[in-house]
Amino acid sequence: MTAAHHALTAQVSDAAIDTACRMPRLPTMRAQAADTIARAEREGLSYAGFLAELLLAECEDRSRRRAERRIPAAHFPREKSLHEFDYTANPNVDPAVIHSLATCDWIAKGYPPCLIGDSGTGKSHLLIGLGTAAAMADFRVRYTTAASLVNELVEAADDKQLGKTIARYGRVDLLEIDELGYLELDRRGAEMLFQVLTKREEKNSIAIASNEAFTGWSKTFTDPRLRAAIVDRLTFNATLIETGTESYRLARTKANKTNGLK
Structure with missing residues (x-):
């Protein structure tokens, strides 16, 4: 040749x-x-x-x-990563637990993490960080606040699209619901939220963040039977992470002001 x-x-x-x-x-x-x-x-x-x-x-x-x-599809309100979380500012959060969750093994098993604590203690940061880690691991993630989710469900019901909307939320690998417990939900809204949770039960994972302990959810879910059923759905095989009551955002702001006066 x-x-x-x-x-x-x-x-x-x-x-x-x-x-x-x-x-x-x-x-x-x-x-x-x-x-x-x-x-x-x-x-x-x-x-x-x-x-x-x-x-x-x-x-x-x-x-x-x-x-x-996957990350823009998750609709995160801002960028947050787990490695940016300041464990020294909030010693209530165990780094070993978060590092274990960062492997995303719990998503395949459908085990829900529940982040409970006051405002400014890092719940949303951790929730978004876990969701980001899941998206980077190629899981389909959807972030929403409880109020936004219920409003969307109510509008879908009015438009006779409730079934499609619930099915869409049922398909993602991880549904993250933030700010659960901030607002009182009427019975209709609570029942629709329950339908979403039931659609995902033991199949696809849920992660939530709330400023109220489960015992304080009577203000959010006024029907005791429905409240008990929702808590049962969210706590089965759950990893409970209590971020505490002291806002490290507020503490950091005070410290910055104090340093500025020196």
Whole structure:
């Protein structure tokens, strides 16, 4: 075989690889093909090794891109990560528990974390951080406040779309409900929320944050039987994290003001 014929064959091969990667949408394989070919020739990779390198690169990059799309799809109100949480400012929170939850094993098992504590103690930070970790692990996550969720359910019911809305919330791998316990819910709203929880029972995980202990939920859920059923749904196999009563946001603000006066 002549050098010219060999070069022509290489050109045809390169063009074929480029075209073939475009059709099934394999951008990483297309982008890395030339470098991988050069390394395969340099290092003497087998055909199988060369193909494995390209396929693994495509799979890893596709997984990363999908995880990046999961974060905006979760509707987090702001960016928060677990590694940014200040455990020294709130010693009530056990880092070992949070690090264990960061593995996301509890999502596959459907075990719910429940964050209970006063405002400013880091509940929402931890909730968003756990949701972000789950999204980066390629789980479908949806964050919402209790009030927003109930309002959406009421509007859906009025539009005769309640079943579709409940089904949509039932499909995500992790539903995070923040600010549960802040507002009193009427019976209709509470019953709709219960339907969402029932749809997810023992199938897909829920994580909640509340400024009220479960014993104080009588102000939010006025019907005692419904309240008991909702608490039962949320606490079965739950990890309870009590963030305390002292606002470290307020403490930090006071400290900053004090330092500014010095």
